[in-house]
Amino acid sequence: TLISASLKSGQLREGLEPSRGGEPAAAAAETAEGKVLVCARCHSLRHYGRVKHPDAERLLPDFDFVAAVGPRLASPSGARSLVLLLADASDFDGSFPRAVARLVAAAGEAHSADWKHGAPANLPRALLVVTKLDLLPTPSLSPGDVHAWAHSRARAGAGADLRLAGVHLVSAARGWGVRDLLDHVRELAGARGNVWAVGARNVGKSTLLNAIARCSGVVGRPTLTEAPVPGTTLDVIKVDGVLGAQAKLFDTPGLLHGHQLTSRLTSEEMKLVQVRKEMRPRTYRVKTGQSIHIGGLVRLDIEELTVGSIYVTVWASPLVPLHMGKTENAETMIKEHFGLQLQPPIGRGRVKELGKWVRKEFKVSGNSWDTNSKDIAIAGVGWFGIGLKGEAVLGLWTYDGVDVVSRSSLV
Numbered sequence: 001t002l003i004s005a006s007l008k009s010g011q012l013r014e015g016l017e018p019s020r021g022g023e024p025a026a027a028a029a030e031t032a033e034g035k036v037l038v039c040a041r042c043h044s045l046r047h048y049g050r051v052k053h054p055d056a057e058r059l060l061p062d063f064d065f066v067a068a069v070g071p072r073l074a075s076p077s078g079a080r081s082l083v084l085l086l087a088d089a090s091d092f093d094g095s096f097p098r099a100v101a102r103l104v105a106a107a108g109e110a111h112s113a114d115w116k117h118g119a120p121a122n123l124p125r126a127l128l129v130v131t132k133l134d135l136l137p138t139p140s141l142s143p144g145d146v147h148a149w150a151h152s153r154a155r156a157g158a159g160a161d162l163r164l165a166g167v168h169l170v171s172a173a174r175g176w177g178v179r180d181l182l183d184h185v186r187e188l189a190g191a192r193g194n195v196w197a198v199g200a201r202n203v204g205k206s207t208l209l210n211a212i213a214r215c216s217g218v219v220g221r222p223t224l225t226e227a228p229v230p231g232t233t234l235d236v237i238k239v240d241g242v243l244g245a246q247a248k249l250f251d252t253p254g255l256l257h258g259h260q261l262t263s264r265l266t267s268e269e270m271k272l273v274q275v276r277k278e279m280r281p282r283t284y285r286v287k288t289g290q291s292i293h294i295g296g297l298v299r300l301d302i303e304e305l306t307v308g309s310i311y312v313t314v315w316a317s318p319l320v321p322l323h324m325g326k327t328e329n330a331e332t333m334i335k336e337h338f339g340l341q342l343q344p345p346i347g348r349g350r351v352k353e354l355g356k357w358v359r360k361e362f363k364v365s366g367n368s369w370d371t372n373s374k375d376i377a378i379a380g381v382g383w384f385g386i387g388l389k390g391e392a393v394l395g396l397w398t399y400d401g402v403d404v405v406s407r408s409s410l411v
């Protein structure tokens with residue numbers, strides 16, 4: 001990805017490290033508009049303070065938005081603040097920036113008495129922005145349902161006190177919803193507001209900000225300038241020219257979510273797990289004593305059923321192989337096939353590195369085979385849609401510390 005950034009002379013050189021391990025040196029070129037065009041790696045140097053090498057990225061410190069930006073959100077005399085809470089449609093619960101959302105909810109709660117006539121002027125407002133909508137099987141979904149579903153999942157992540165000024169379903173890749181989002185952001189920011197875009201790493205924030213800038217009429221790519229926030233070692237970057245003369249849009253460093261399995265994967269493993277095209281369902285009819293594996297990352301055991309069989313639909317990257325078999329063979333699968341036929345992890349040695357393999361129990365009940373009753377979502381990987389007429393006890397196995405939630409079904 002090429003991103004143009006207005007770098008003061010010397011900044012680019014300053015940030016560069018000697019090329020290591022055969023990595024190409026960063027390329028920079030002057031564009032017709034006189035801006036410097038830099039590669040994503042250089043952008044990362046500015047943005048994350050070092051090379052965005054996916055393997056190294058796992059080791060980068062997290063950006064503490066709450067500590068760094070929190071105090072600036074609700075200053076009594078300050079300009080209006082708007083937080084864009086970005087969540088990836090293909091991994092909503094895993095990617096939703098819940099700590100930041102809780103901060104916004106807490107600020108609203110502290111002033112709940114003032115809400116009678118709408119949001120008090122100096123309180124931070126929030127918009128939920130669901131990114132990569134094109135990854136969902138959109139023809140079979142109604143936008144209204146996705147909208148309501150996303151709203152309720154955001155409240156589940158942040159607490160019911162989260163008051164959203166709106167929910168936007170967007171695809172920066174397709175240009176869906178970008179214009180509406182920009183109009184709404186401009187309206188909420190007013191003449192002098194500060195807008196903060198917040199999201200987990202890989203949520204699609206850079207792609208969206210580029211799309212917003214294009215939509216706002218910024219010629220070429222947006223101009224990124226540093227906006228140092230005291231106490232941070234990672235940069236918050238001001239995106240110029242998008243909101244008008246005095247309102248400001250800030251891009252913040254991607255949050256590291258340790259509870260997303262992707263945060264533990266190597267770049268090669270990430271390539272297999274990350275969803276790039278519209279998701280396609282893979283459905284199994286399963287009975288008690290059977291298990292479904294998603295690569296060597298997740299296993300769902302059908303432990304008890306009040307009916308003969310249930311339908312389990314896997315929503316995950318098509319590059320991750322699935323395996324359905326008897327639960328009694330599951331131990332053998334781990335010992336002999338994890339890291340080999342069942343990838344990721346890639347390589348036997350990586351299995352232990354991903355952590356301890358732990359079980360979480362879910363009880364699901366439903367009254368139809370045609371529609372899914374519940375989803376069981378695994379942060380960073382995808383989800384199982386469960387369709388059943390009756391009750392089921394399911395055992396979900398994955399690596400310790402990875403978030404697994406049961407939620408109302410999306411599809």
Ligand code: GDP
Binds near residue numbers: 132172206
């Ligand atoms: P950031 O780390 O949040 O800045 O995320 P990026 O903007 O770098 O995007 C992460 C990955 O998601 C990249 O591979 C993008 O190509 C992809 N991506 C971003 N936006 C979209 C989108 O709207 N649709 C799809 N399908 N992929 C997207």
